[in-house]
Amino acid sequence: MAKKDYSQLAETIIENVGGKGNIKSLIHCISRLRFYLKDESKASDDVLKNTPGVIDVIHASGQYQVVIGTEVTHVYNAVMDILGPEFSDEDDSGTDNEKTSDEDNEQKQGNVVSRAFGNLIGFITGSMSPVIGVIAASGIIKGLLSLLTMPQLGELLKPDSTVYLTVNAMADSAFYFLPVLVGFAAARKLKSDPIVAAVIGGVLAYPQIVDWGGDFKTMFSIGGFDFQFLDYTYSIFPMILAAWLAKLLGDWLNDHLPSYLQMIFTPLITIMVVATITLVVTGPIIQGLANGLADLINWLVKASGWLGGLIIGGFYQLLVIFGLHWGVVPLVAQQISGSGQSALNAIISVTMVSQGAAVLAVAIKSKKDDRKTLGIAAAISAFCGVTEPAIYGINLRFRRVFISGLIGSAVGGLITGLMHGSMFGFTGSLIGFSSFFNTKTPGDLNSFYAFLLSSLAALVVSFLITWFWGYNDQMEMGGKVEKKERPGSAKKA
Numbered sequence: 001m002a003k004k005d006y007s008q009l010a011e012t013i014i015e016n017v018g019g020k021g022n023i024k025s026l027i028h029c030i031s032r033l034r035f036y037l038k039d040e041s042k043a044s045d046d047v048l049k050n051t052p053g054v055i056d057v058i059h060a061s062g063q064y065q066v067v068i069g070t071e072v073t074h075v076y077n078a079v080m081d082i083l084g085p086e087f088s089d090e091d092d093s094g095t096d097n098e099k100t101s102d103e104d105n106e107q108k109q110g111n112v113v114s115r116a117f118g119n120l121i122g123f124i125t126g127s128m129s130p131v132i133g134v135i136a137a138s139g140i141i142k143g144l145l146s147l148l149t150m151p152q153l154g155e156l157l158k159p160d161s162t163v164y165l166t167v168n169a170m171a172d173s174a175f176y177f178l179p180v181l182v183g184f185a186a187a188r189k190l191k192s193d194p195i196v197a198a199v200i201g202g203v204l205a206y207p208q209i210v211d212w213g214g215d216f217k218t219m220f221s222i223g224g225f226d227f228q229f230l231d232y233t234y235s236i237f238p239m240i241l242a243a244w245l246a247k248l249l250g251d252w253l254n255d256h257l258p259s260y261l262q263m264i265f266t267p268l269i270t271i272m273v274v275a276t277i278t279l280v281v282t283g284p285i286i287q288g289l290a291n292g293l294a295d296l297i298n299w300l301v302k303a304s305g306w307l308g309g310l311i312i313g314g315f316y317q318l319l320v321i322f323g324l325h326w327g328v329v330p331l332v333a334q335q336i337s338g339s340g341q342s343a344l345n346a347i348i349s350v351t352m353v354s355q356g357a358a359v360l361a362v363a364i365k366s367k368k369d370d371r372k373t374l375g376i377a378a379a380i381s382a383f384c385g386v387t388e389p390a391i392y393g394i395n396l397r398f399r400r401v402f403i404s405g406l407i408g409s410a411v412g413g414l415i416t417g418l419m420h421g422s423m424f425g426f427t428g429s430l431i432g433f434s435s436f437f438n439t440k441t442p443g444d445l446n447s448f449y450a451f452l453l454s455s456l457a458a459l460v461v462s463f464l465i466t467w468f469w470g471y472n473d474q475m476e477m478g479g480k481v482e483k484k485e486r487p488g489s490a491k492k493a
Contacts, residue, residue, distance in 0.1 A: 006071070009053045010078035013066060016051070018042030026087050027189065028076040029129040029326070031055075031381075031388035035064040056392035060322040062119060069389035070381050088188075125326045126189030127240055131181045134174045135333065136385070136432075139425025141171035143434025146424070151443045159442075175337065179204040179232055179239040186243035192250055196267045197243045203275040204232035204239060204283070227280050230287055234337025236330045237290045238283040245282075246274045294335040298422075301343040306417045312347045313413015314406055317355055320387060321396070333426065340440050341422040346447065349428030349435075350412030351405075354458040356382025356429065358405035359390040361466035362398070366473055385429040400470035408462025412454040421450025430455065 014020060017035055022043075024036040037043060043064055045057045053075070058065040068075050080088055145168055148157035157164050174181065183201035187194040203209065213231035221227070232238060253266045301308045319325040328348070335342040356379045363375025371394065378390035395402040424447070425435030436451040438444040 006074050006078035016044040016047045027126045028072050030386050031069050031072050033066040037064045040064050067388050067392045127186040128329050130185040136427040138171045138174040139427045139435050143425045143437050146437040146439045149442045176233045177205050182239045183243050186240050190247040192247035196270050197246050200242050200275050201239050236333055238286045241282055242274055242278045246270050290334045291338045294338050298343050302420050306414045309347050309413035309417025310410050314410030316351045341424050343422045345423040346421045347413045347416050350454045350458045351409035352382055352387050352429035353455045354409035354462045355387045355390045355405040357459040357462035358401050358466045359394050361463045362394055362471045383430040401466050404465040404470035405462050408458040411461045412458030415454040416450050419450035421447045
């Protein structure tokens with residue numbers, strides 16, 4: 001099969017976001033190109049929305065987001081081939097070299113909180129999206145290992161066997177060295193030195209530091225003050241802050257050190273200072289707060305039972321519309337790293353199944369070839385854990401289809417909450433079935449049964465409601481839903 005050419009689509013996208021001169025930087029996540037533009041009013045939303053290969057256009061989190069779907073990586077590479085590497089992973093602070101009027105300055109000063117929130121979401125997106133794939137793959141492997149060691153299946157694989165330990169190392173490496181991966185990705189996002197950030201992450205994941213942090217007893221003293229080591233494997237938030245500190249310090253050193261000293265002393269000082277600050281001050285504080293928040297949410301979700309499942313299941317996919325679900329990704333990873341499970345992610349998983357079932361109903365019921373093709377592709381994507389093609393391609397354009405999916409996911413979330421289901425891996429939806437096998441207690445199938453029942457309920461409810469109420473071929477496909485402006489963003493004249 002000939003390799004698909006994405007160059008024409010890339011040229012169309014660049015032209016209709018205002019041209020190369022209107023682009024400050026570009027990143028991508030699982031399904032979207034996320035542009036930082038100098039002036040969003042120069043972009044042609046309607047042209048892009050009707051361009052084959054583009055699912056939708058969204059203004060959110062200070063970004064101009066072009067929803068592509070599962071082929072986003074290919075399109076991103078084609079766009080970057082035209083733009084050049086200097087547009088990749090730029091600092092998303094939102095600053096540029098253009099002067100603004102006093103009125104614009106007043107508007108920006110009055111919207112500090114909203115702009116900071118948008119920048120934070122962008123930073124998290126840029127830091128996490130490159131590592132999501134390997135985390136998801138690792139979670140699937142660990143779930144399959146748990147399945148193979150279940151007593152009910154006669155322990156097809158012994159936990160102390162060489163094969164198990166070797167494959168487990170393959171699965172665990174992404175989590176064990178997560179600070180390294182996140183540090184590298186965050187530094188690229190900040191346009192700083194990714195190797196320096198990766199080395200700082202390596203300090204956090206260094207075996208001796210991990211051993212000291214694991215026993216909760218090893219202390220060290222600085223200036224007469226005692227500090228306790230923590231285990232930072234599986235951690236995210238301490239490294240994200242460390243990467244930002246490394247960027248600030250590295251830039252300062254490059255501005256103040258003679259050029260002939262920078263090659264050695266900039267990384268030397270940056271690693272020593274930032275690693276020490278992270279181990280002594282910011283790491284324990286952030287990790288403690290993150291673990292506490294993750295445990296609290298896990299407890300609230302479990303304690304609320306059906307009510308929490310109903311509410312989260314019914315409304316979670318609304319976050320996806322605005323790209324705000326990326327704020328939840330590090331929290332879920334923190335829950336799994338801290339307690340080994342995430343009740344929140346179990347509910348999120350069923351919302352993906354539900355939107356997939358809704359768009360599948362459209363694909364099967366419709367006699368229009370284009371909707372069948374798009375619907376089937378979007379359903380497969382949703383069942384593999386990516387719902388944006390379903391949401392923006394069909395479900396939101398027929399409002400009842402999206403609502404049908406929300407109703408189904410509310411029912412699925414309710415069942416998950418009633419059964420106190422949890423996930424022990426990162427990958428959700430149907431492809432993530434192995435993430436529901438208890439990796440700590442092989443043979444405990446409660447969460448897996450919760451997954452089966454809730455997913456089945458979400459499939460049936462969403463499919464039937466869409467079939468009988470949500471969709472028919474006589475309905476006119478609406479214009480793609482316009483999203484509200486990011487709070488506080490100034491509209492261009």
